[in-house]
Amino acid sequence: MENKTLQEEELFHDKWADSINIDEVMVDESFEACTSPENRLIIKKLGDIKGKKILDLGCGAGEASIYFAKKGAKVTATDISKGMLEVVNKVAQKHNVTVYTKQSYSHQIDFDDKTFDIVYAGNLLHHVDIEPTIKEVCRVLKNKGIFVSWDPLAHNPIINIYRQIAKEVRTEDEHPLKFIDIEVFRRHFSVVDIYTTWFFTLWIFIKFYFFDKINPNKERYWKKIIIEHNKLEPLYCPLEKLDHIILKIFPFLRRYCWNIVLISYK
Numbered sequence: 464m465e466n467k468t469l470q471e472e473e474l475f476h477d478k479w480a481d482s483i484n485i486d487e488v489m490v491d492e493s494f495e496a497c498t499s500p501e502n503r504l505i506i507k508k509l510g511d512i513k514g515k516k517i518l519d520l521g522c523g524a525g526e527a528s529i530y531f532a533k534k535g536a537k538v539t540a541t542d543i544s545k546g547m548l549e550v551v552n553k554v555a556q557k558h559n560v561t562v563y564t565k566q567s568y569s570h571q572i573d574f575d576d577k578t579f580d581i582v583y584a585g586n587l588l589h590h591v592d593i594e595p596t597i598k599e600v601c602r603v604l605k606n607k608g609i610f611v612s613w614d615p616l617a618h619n620p621i622i623n624i625y626r627q628i629a630k631e632v633r634t635e636d637e638h639p640l641k642f643i644d645i646e647v648f649r650r651h652f653s654v655v656d657i658y659t660t661w662f663f664t665l666w667i668f669i670k671f672y673f674f675d676k677i678n679p680n681k682e683r684y685w686k687k688i689i690i691e692h693n694k695l696e697p698l699y700c701p702l703e704k705l706d707h708i709i710l711k712i713f714p715f716l717r718r719y720c721w722n723i724v725l726i727s728y729k
Contacts, residue, residue: 469568472544477546479544479546479547480546480550481546485557489526490554491530492689494506494530497695497699498692498696499692500703500722501585501724504660505724505726509609512534514536515580516578517537517538517579517580518572518603519583519585520584520600521586522540522551523542523586524551525547525550525554528540529551529554529562532562536581539562539565540562540563541564541566541573543566543568543569544566569587570591570596571599572600577602577604578605581604582609584611584613586613586615587612588614589615589637590636590637594647597647601651601729607728607729608729609727610727610728611725614723616639617639617640618641618642619665619721622668622721628680629683632679632683648725651727655725655726657724657725658724658726659717659718659720660722660724661721662717662720663705663706664703666698667698670698671687
């Protein structure tokens, strides 16, 4: 990734960080709300993380960092944005946990080899060069370490329309993952488990736009689903059950889900 693009990413996220209300950062909800299927799956797969050394790569506002720390993990949070790291420190203080923060690029992780038991990357890989990032993740992971990540997929036409509309809350270099990108993971990890989320549940996005008349450039839909998880539960949960049934019967439809979760074992 070119230096100009990195600077633009840093500036975009610094500006976003300035707009964040610390009291509105939803830590527990980001992992436990019905509308957080990716993180619910990840925490289930990781099991007991007490005492584990975890790197939250591209930590953003620090929801994952703080959640892991509350569960007893030894957490390091890195991000391209100093502004976001300042947010993380404030959120950690609010929740009475300790998180070590450090500015770092994903393709040049500033830690020694085999430092971490787990590397977590939520909504990061579609912002960065995937292969250099995964090589660095492998380097800093201990033997038998685990890389857990989730990102948007590129194949759903409804979501692609949303992306074209919501340009003000996205950066130009974003590149949602394609199924072919999974081969990069398989080159570097011994086992890669694949899960997808949000198929029929994407009806909620259609509802936001056409029925609730919510401007996607004014409100980030992927934040709104967490904020309003209690209100959305009666709609979301039946649709999620339908997703599980239909995607099991017709697995080729998984490519048209919104997000992909990858659990990669070194």
